[in-house]
Structures are given as C-alpha cells and as structure tokens.
Amino acid sequence: MSDVLVIGEAFVDFLPRQSGDLADVEGFEMHGGGAPCNVARGVSKLGVESAFISVLGDDDFSSFILNQLDGDGVSTQHIRRLEGGRTQLCFVTLDDSGDRRFTGRGPDASLSFGVQDIKPEAFEENQVLMLSCGSLRTRQGVYAVERGVQLTSGWVVCDPGTCPPEWCDPHLMRRRLWGVFTRCEIVKCADHETYWLTEHDDPLKAAQAFIDGGAKCAIVTLGAEGALWARKGEHGYVPTPDVLVQDTTGAGDAFMSGLIASLTTQSIAPSELSREEWERLVSFAAYVGAQAVTTLGAVHGIPKVEDRLELEALTASFDRDRD
Secondary structure, eight states, X not given: OOSEEEEOOOEEEEEESSOSOGGGOOOEEEEEEOHHHHHHHHHHHTTOOEEEEEEEOSSHHHXXXXXXXXXXXXXXXXXXXXXXXXXXXXXXXXXXXXOEEEEEESOOGGGXXXXXXXXXXXXXXXXXXXXXXXXXXXXXXXXXXXXXXXXXXXXEEEOOOOOOTTTSOHHHHHHHHHHXXXXXXXXXXXXXXXXXXXXXXXXXXXXXXXXXXXXXXEEEEOGGGOEEEEETTEEEEEOOOOOOOSOOTTHHHHHHHHHHHHHTTOSSOGGGSOHHHHHXXXXXXXXXXXXXXXXXXXXXXXXXXXXXXXXXXXXXXXXXXXX
C-alpha cells in the first residue's frame, strides 16, 4: 500500500521555450501536468511511496502521462484508462517574471471519474489523502471523493486550486469544497485564491475562515513572500528562500509535495505538533516550492530523495530560517 494517495486530474502541459504571449511563442516543451498529478510525482521524488487515482484516455498523450508517473516511481495501478477518452492539453505562457497563464484545449477523460474508481484496498494503511477541486467538477466525482474520505485511514489534505468557469460554476464548486474542508487536517491555497474560497482578500482572515469552518490547519502561500499558516488559537509566517525564478508553474504543487512528504515522517497529527515542529514542516515545504521554480516544468526542480530515512534526516535538520 502507498503512504500517500492523490486523487485528481492529469493534463499534458506545453511549456514555452521563451516568455511572451501565446501568439509569439516559437516552440513548446511537453511535460506532465495537472496539480494532483504533479503532487503525486513530487511526493515520490521526495522518497515517499505515492499512488495516483485518476482516469486517463487511451491516447498517446495519456500514455505519456503514465510514463512520467512511472518514471518518478508513482503507483499507477488505480488509474483507469477510458476507451476512446483523451487527456486534456494545456498550453502555458510565461511573462518575464516567470508567472504563467494557461490555455486548455481538448476533451478531458478525468471527467468520467466516479465511485467505480475508488477501490477500498487502495486506502488501507495510507497516511495522507490529498484532494483538489478538479475531482469535484461532476456529481459522480463528488460521490467518489466522499467515498474516498470515508475509506481513508490517513489525514485528509486539500489544495483546491482554481476553478475555471468552463469546469464548473465557481459558487457551486465552493459549496462542494466546503463540504470537504470540514473533514480536512490541512487546507492550503494561494493568496490569489482566497477570495473565491472565503470572500476574504486578507490571507490571515482567509486562513482563519478555514479553521472556523472545520479544518484543523490552514496555509496560504504568498509566492516569493513565503507562507502564512493558522491553527486553532494561533498563526504564524515562514519565509521563502531567495532563488532565481524561471517558471512558477509548479510552485504550489511542489510546496504541497514537500508538506505532504514531511507529514509522513510524523506519528501525530499536524494540528497536534508543537509550534516549532509545525513551522519546521511548513518551512521545508516552502524550500521545496522554491527549488521547483528554478527550472522549467512543475516537478523537475524538486530535490531527489532516495528513501524515507533520508527524508526524515533532511526534515529533522531543517531550519525555518534556512536560505
């Protein structure tokens, strides 16, 4: 059984070879994408066994995604391939600072994700179950996520991400997400996502809203400014190391990979850790997120860790002020 289960969608990202508008880009590189897929790969790169639960098509782009997952050691045994299905393509453009915009094209096999894709044996003895909003786009997806949450023996963490209007009515998605947040040990979002999720622009107010709504811990990432966190009755801040930014596409996913991987080194819930130990884990996540933006692609910059023992040694020695 895998220590970490990730439920969600996978895309093929086409990353530009230079910054600028889509019409001016002269070429692209093909990479695996989709936030949950990136997190599953990132966790595995950090030395923790992960499994990805999803639906892919039977096209060559879907085979490319499977090859990417296999190459990073992610278990793919719980991925269903939809006959005649296609994996969505996403064209990314970057401005001069590395910030990105996305243009999706084509059908998306993961929309057929449902309860039939939730196998009880996958949820035995896992430590963490990670979710995002992509699996909640359809009613059958909502039922499947609820079944997974019921089955898991681990901590539920959610990084909702954004909800493009073509996915689902954002107001409906928010209601669905709040049904998940009440079951979460950790909810994490980026600062530009706080308003649609909580109707608060202020990161601290947004984090507190997650706590008031039932989540045990909340994190709002602030890009190059670091991350703000909150637990019941307390909050804090951790900085992000200074790095040369090339591509911010996978920064949040890498942050989540680092956080989830570090959680597997713990025997007690994040909400019950000492403040010092909790901030150490959040700082490690910020470090991993910072490393990811130094190269093109969502996961290529994530440090490679050989096994759990190496990860435990790395996180145990990590200093929140390290740069």
